Amino acid sequence: MNYVITSGWWCSNENTQDRTELIGDDAIRNQDFHRVWHQCIRETNSKANIYIVDSASPVKPLLNEGEKIISFEKNFGHSTRCDYKLSGVTRAHIMGMTLALLNEYEYWVYIEQDALIQGEQFIERCISSMNSPMAFGDGQGTPYPAQQSFMIIKTSYIETFLHRLLKIKASDKDIAPELKFCIASSKILSLIPEFIYKFIDRRxxxxxxxxxxxxxxxKLLRGFDYIPFGHGRSRPIDFSHPHFYFQHGSAPELDIFLSQKNHSNETK
Known part of the structure; x- marks a missing residue:
């Protein structure tokens, strides 16, 4: 099972409002959190190469062994406020998929910079559960049908997926990246006129x-599986489960997770 892990990156020491809402504790947006992020990946027994796609951040991550960084020349903004067709996160996704494709990895695995994974062979178990060429997080409890903080796409399907994704004319601000990925996963969903999807974020x-x-x-026509474990942005988090992942951790959630992890390391 051959895969590469990629992630996006944005970090600033200034309290910049680059999105409509900041969710989770401020710790998940700082440079030190990257160490925890990387440690969680390596503790799952993953030895995969990791590429960090940086959105021209003023503060770069402190790279660990097996990590490489690629930087854009400018910050293209958060999807809720971007002035371009593609926001920074979508560009990071596309760059990661392209790296997987050109380096002939079997799978592209995306783990957002503020998403933590837990459990032995977490990634391998997710890949083994796939019946479709793609797996996204379940969107239950979130504004969209799927989540993007942890995703997997079989590389042989990336060209087809990117062709559909880039055919969507609307900006990420008008049709959210999570929804665009759902659309691009299915030939039939891609044929539905774009203006219909724009109703989703209106009242x-x-x-x-x-x-x-x-x-x-x-739900009926999607061309992707759901990640077999919770939770992404969905709440509550079951910290007792042997396998889970979560994004946008609050201070109490991070305290529980890190305390549990430290206790586990001490008893080994």
Whole structure:
């Protein structure tokens, strides 16, 4: 099982409001958190190479063994505020997929910079559970049908996926990256006119009705599996489960996770 891990990166010592809302404790956005992120990956028995795709951040990650960094020339912004068709995170996804494709890895694995994974052979177990060429996080409890903090795509399917993704004309601000990935996962979903998907982030009775219909269509026609473990941004987190992942950790959640991890290391 041959795969590469990629992630995005943005870090600033200044309290910049580059998105509409900051979620989780401030610790997940600083340079020191990268050490915890990397440690969690290596403790799952993963020896894969790791590429960090940096959005021209003023503060770079302190790289660990087996990590490499690629930097964009400018910061293209968070999806909720970007002035371009593609936000920084989508560009990081595309760059990661391209690296996997050109280096002929069997799978591309994406782990967001603030997402922590837990459990022996976490990535391998997720790959082994796949019946589709892609696996995204379950969007239950979040605004969209899928989550992107942990994703897997079989490299042989990347060209098809990117072709559909880049055909979407709307900006990430108008159709969220999570929704774009759902659309690009399916040939049929890609044929639905884009303006219909734009109803999802709007308010009103009609928009709510369209949203329910679109979500139902995505559930039925999606071309991806769900990651077999929780939770991403979904809450609550079951810290007792042997395998889980989570993003946007709050201070109490991080305290529980790190205390549990330290206790586990002490008893080994």
């Amino acid at each position: 009103g009775a009609l928009n709510k009705a369209v949203r329910i219909i679109i979500y139902g269509a995505i």
